[in-house]
Amino acid sequence: MGTKERKEREKDEHRELILNAASEIIAKEGLEKLSIRKIAAKIEYSPAIIYHYFHDKEEIINTIMKKSYEKILKVLSSPEVSEDSPKDKIKHLLSKYIYMALEMPEEYKTILLNSSPEVLEHTSVLFKGASMKRKALGILCQSLKDIYIDKDIDNSVIELTAQVIWTSTFGLILRLIVEKDLPKKQRKMVIDHHINLIVDGIILGKSLTSYCQS
Template sequence: MGIKERKEREKNEQRELILNAASEIIKKEGIENLSIRKIAATIEYSPAIIYHYFHNKEEIINILMKNGYEKILVVLSSEKDNIHKPEEKLENLLRKYIDMALQMPEEYKTVLLNHSPQVLEHTSILFQGVSSERESLRILCKCLKDIYVNENMDASMLELTAQIIWTATFGLILRLIIEKNIGVEQRERLIDQHINLIVHRILIKIPPNILFSLGEHKIY
């Protein structure tokens, strides 16, 4: 290995050390309490060394958010289009997403509940047109489109449906993280029922175009 390659490897190792320290601080204290000084103290470096590898705290946060989002994409992209029926693919996508979130509960909760602009730049999913900017929602919309291949469903309706599915699943994940003492069996029952309700009781039996049209008519 040449001098240039060795220096590049050492630089990457130092950056990774700093990012790991920042991630641990976020898990324990929340993203709002992250600071360059705390990162430096954790790894026993001076703040000046941290600034040698990163411009500021915001750059560190952005990289951590990007890395977290890429973990989600790896999970959601792991399903092959030719393996499952569309509804089976959606079941697997939801289950894998829930399992992934529950494997990193504090990190997931800390990041997804944060409302700072720099974090919302990566995590917001309720704005119109989200499926063109968030790969995870695009994958979900594609799955819904395959389910409703014979339905006259426009892109905006598919996106709204994907957003509602995501928020419902997000709510379940948060409660499972908070109520951690319910037991493994009950947790699995809740996850199974959540997926069954979304895929088989709502999406398959009542297409979203009918559901949303019902919402437009108030019943007195």
């Protein structure tokens, strides 16, 4: 390995160390408690060294947001999901998203409940045109379009439907995080019913009576 490659690798390792420390602070204390000094103290660096790798705290936050969003996209773009029928694809998308969030409860809650402009730049999903800027929401919109391919439904309605599905699922995730001692069997039943009710009941228009009897 040449000198240039070794320096680049060392730079990446230092940046990753800083990001991991920042993520741990966010998970334990909240985003508002994050500071360059706390990061430096945690990894026994001087604040000046942190600034050597990142311009400021905002760049660290933005990098963490980007990495978290890429993690979501990776899960939602997995091969087994992309090969499903539109109906099953949405079910798998919602299932994977919910269980992924439950594996990182504090990080998810801290980031998704934050209302700072820097964080909302990555997490907001309710604005008009969000499906064009938020790839995960765009994947859900495309699946809805595939289901309604024979129906004349305006794209704005498709997007609003995706936004409501996304936010209702977000609400469920938060309750599951808060009620963390819920028995696994009950948790699975709630998640499965949420997904089936959204897809079979809301999207496909199946009545609750016929759904429960099937």
